[in-house]
Amino acid sequence: MNFIALQMLFGDRGKYGAMIVGITFAALIMTQQPAIFFGLLSRTYSYIEDMTLPDIWVMDPTVQFVEENKPLRDTELQRVRGVAGVAWATPLFKGMLVARLPDGARKVIDVSGVDDATLIGAPNVMLEGKITDLRQDDAIILDLEASNRFATTGPDGVKHPVKVGDVLEINDHRAVVVGIAKMRRTFTTQPLAFTTYTRAMRYAPAQRRQLTYILVKAQPGAALDEITARIRRETGLAAYTAAAFKKVNLDYWMKNTGIPINFGISVMLGFLVGAAIAGQSFFNFVRESLRQFAALKAMGVRNGTLVRMVLLQAAVVGSIGYGFGIGLSALFGVAIRDSVLAYYMPWQLLLSTAAGVALIVVLAALVGIRSVIRLDPATVFRS
Amino acid sequence: MEGSDTTPAVVCRAIAKSFEVGAGKVVALRGIDLDVPLGELMMLVGPSGCGKTTLISIIAGILKPDEGCCAVLGVELASLSDNQMIDFRGRNIGFIFQSFNLLPALTIAENVAVPLIINGWERHKAARRAEAILGEMGLGGRTGDFWLSFPAASSRGLPSPALLRMSRGCWFATSRPAPSIMPRALRLWR
Ligand SMILES: Nc1ncnc2c1ncn2[C@@H]1O[C@H](COP(=O)(O)OP(=O)(O)OP(=O)(O)O)[C@@H](O)[C@H]1O
Numbered sequence: 358m359n360f361i362a363l364q365m366l367f368g369d370r371g372k373y374g375a376m377i378v379g380i381t382f383a384a385l386i387m388t389q390q391p392a393i394f395f396g397l398l399s400r401t402y403s404y405i406e407d408m409t410l411p412d413i414w415v416m417d418p419t420v421q422f423v424e425e426n427k428p429l430r431d432t433e434l435q436r437v438r439g440v441a442g443v444a445w446a447t448p449l450f451k452g453m454l455v456a457r458l459p460d461g462a463r464k465v466i467d468v469s470g471v472d473d474a475t476l477i478g479a480p481n482v483m484l485e486g487k488i489t490d491l492r493q494d495d496a497i498i499l500d501l502e503a504s505n506r507f508a509t510t511g512p513d514g515v516k517h518p519v520k521v522g523d524v525l526e527i528n529d530h531r532a533v534v535v536g537i538a539k540m541r542r543t544f545t546t547q548p549l550a551f552t553t554y555t556r557a558m559r560y561a562p563a564q565r566r567q568l569t570y571i572l573v574k575a576q577p578g579a580a581l582d583e584i585t586a587r588i589r590r591e592t593g594l595a596a597y598t599a600a601a602f603k604k605v606n607l608d609y610w611m612k613n614t615g616i617p618i619n620f621g622i623s624v625m626l627g628f629l630v631g632a633a634i635a636g637q638s639f640f641n642f643v644r645e646s647l648r649q650f651a652a653l654k655a656m657g658v659r660n661g662t663l664v665r666m667v668l669l670q671a672a673v674v675g676s677i678g679y680g681f682g683i684g685l686s687a688l689f690g691v692a693i694r695d696s697v698l699a700y701y702m703p704w705q706l707l708l709s710t711a712a713g714v715a716l717i718v719v720l721a722a723l724v725g726i727r728s729v730i731r732l733d734p735a736t737v738f739r740s
Numbered sequence: 741m742e743g744s745d746t747t748p749a750v751v752c753r754a755i756a757k758s759f760e761v762g763a764g765k766v767v768a769l770r771g772i773d774l775d776v777p778l779g780e781l782m783m784l785v786g787p788s789g790c791g792k793t794t795l796i797s798i799i800a801g802i803l804k805p806d807e808g809c810c811a812v813l814g815v816e817l818a819s820l821s822d823n824q825m826i827d828f829r830g831r832n833i834g835f836i837f838q839s840f841n842l843l844p845a846l847t848i849a850e851n852v853a854v855p856l857i858i859n860g861w862e863r864h865k866a867a868r869r870a871e872a873i874l875g876e877m878g879l880g881g882r883t884g885d886f887w888l889s890f891p892a893a894s895s896r897g898l899p900s901p902a903l904l905r906m907s908r909g910c911w912f913a914t915s916r917p918a919p920s921i922m923p924r925a926l927r928l929w930r
């Protein structure tokens with residue numbers, strides 16, 4: 358009987374296609390909107406995630422998000438280094454400075470100054486140059502995004518991104534671009550630049566020449582939560598594991614912007630529209646197959662078997678539509694990578710889309726099944 | 741298989757059936773007595789609306805009479821539960837529908853095999869049996885076609901689907917599970 362159920366499904370190409378399209382579309386909008394939402398949210402902590410080495414971030418206790426840049430006394434670095442369980446701790450300067458471009462324009466730039474000796478905190482992915490090039494005179498590394506955004510338009514009208522060898526001025530100090538790095542976009546979308554800690558001090562205005570973060574590596578096997586607690590107790594500073602700091606950022610933007618509500622609404626609407634399309638198309642299929650079910654019932658197929666047939670049809674259509682939907686959604690994500698659009702498809706999202714599609718298809722199937730069970734086989738002789 | 745060779749195929753006594761239509765009532769059958777011996781081809785003839793379809797629906801076990809009793813192959817239909825009735829139909833009754841092409845998504849052979857599949861036959865085995873029977877009917881070459889493409893068959897001297905659908909009100913009760921009653925109906929028709 359499974360064979361007959363599947364043939365009924367595949368037999369009518371038009372209806373089968375329409376159903377798959379409907380469910381594909383439902384799965385697509387159920388995945389795509391939240392993926393953009395999650396992508397956007399992941400940008401609130403992309404700077405932290407891009408720094409893969411530190412286990413723990415130490416900062417001013419009033420910091421609410423990573424771009425807030427509150428100064429610490431330089432002596433705090435030594436105090437943190439003294440805390441039990443800390444393997445190493447390096448300074449990180451982070452601040453919004455004004456850069457003068459080769460064509461004279463002034464742009465705000467988010468400058469990170471990393472430890473001179475170890476270069477811990479420098480970008481992981483270098484498109485041009487090496488991070489050790491930061492040891493050259495007046496060297497800075499620009500993020501690809503910054504190099505594009507700082508592009509100058511030549512006399513021929515062509516845009517020239519800032520490239521290695523170009524010279525900027527940051528706070529009246531020379532800054533020579535020695536490398537282009539690939540960083541993930543941040544939520545505040547400021548162009549990023551990296552240099553050494555000492556040079557960053559020089560670039561910063563006098564009242565801002567102070568440490569911003571202390572990056573900490575725990576000793577192997579040490580419990581991170583205990584170390585953060587110890588740092589907090591002994592220094593009075595805020596200390597978060599990288600994961601906890603990510604959450605601090607996420608929570609800040611969630612709480613202080615309308616983004617979650619706005620996106621929540623559009624995700625809900627997407628779900629409802631998707632549900633309506635998918636449910637409607639499957640329900641129509643069952644309804645239009647009622648005569649065939651009635652014939653089978655007359656010929657001796659029990660209700661239980663008919664129900665199994667409908668559920669099998671629902672499962673097949675649901676799975677195929679789901680596969681196409683998330684596939685298209687993933688293609689969309691690939692297509693918009695490196696663009697201003699954010700996209701992030703965690704497995705939880707795929708699972709929730711699966712549950713959504715299953716829910717819709719099963720609901721539609723149940724409504725259809727009700728009519729199948731109530732079918733009067735005597736209708737087979739009525740024209 | 742219900743009954744033995746001496747059991748009559750159908751025994752109906754005092755069958756009455758009426759339908760509610762709006763506020764009124766349409767009497768379709770009034771006190772029908774009918775005996776059909778096993779192995780007999782019986783044709784029911786009468787003016788439109790006289791109750792032919794209603795009667796065969798009752799005998800085929802897809803409609804319950806208001807009054808009277810009907811035994812098919814020795815089994816009193818009123819004594820069967822809903823599921824027993826469905827199983828009884830599956831085992832013993834062949835249907836040829838009036839204006840309806842069975843399952844358009846199935847090939848001719850598969851359609852003929854449906855009753856066997858319903859009775860638990862393995863699909864390929866049922867299809868082979870159906871093909872053999874269709875071969876006997878002179879339809880062997882087209883068993884892989886779909887019903888919808890079948891009208892082309894008539895131009896090749898094969899029985900036309902009109903013949904297959906000649907069955908306005910035709911029904912069969914068989915004492916043996918048939919792969920489909922259709923080929924036999926055809927044979928009998930010729
Ligand atoms: N489900 C129903 N509801 C209401 N009235 C019905 C129903 N089925 C049959 N009838 C009525 O019962 C009477 C007998 O109908 P039936 O279909 O048995 O006649 P028939 O002899 O098969 O006619 P035909 O030759 O047109 O097929 C008709 O008056 C018909 O309108």
Ligand SMILES: [Mg+2]
Nearest residue numbers: 792793908909
């Ligand atoms: Mg009739």
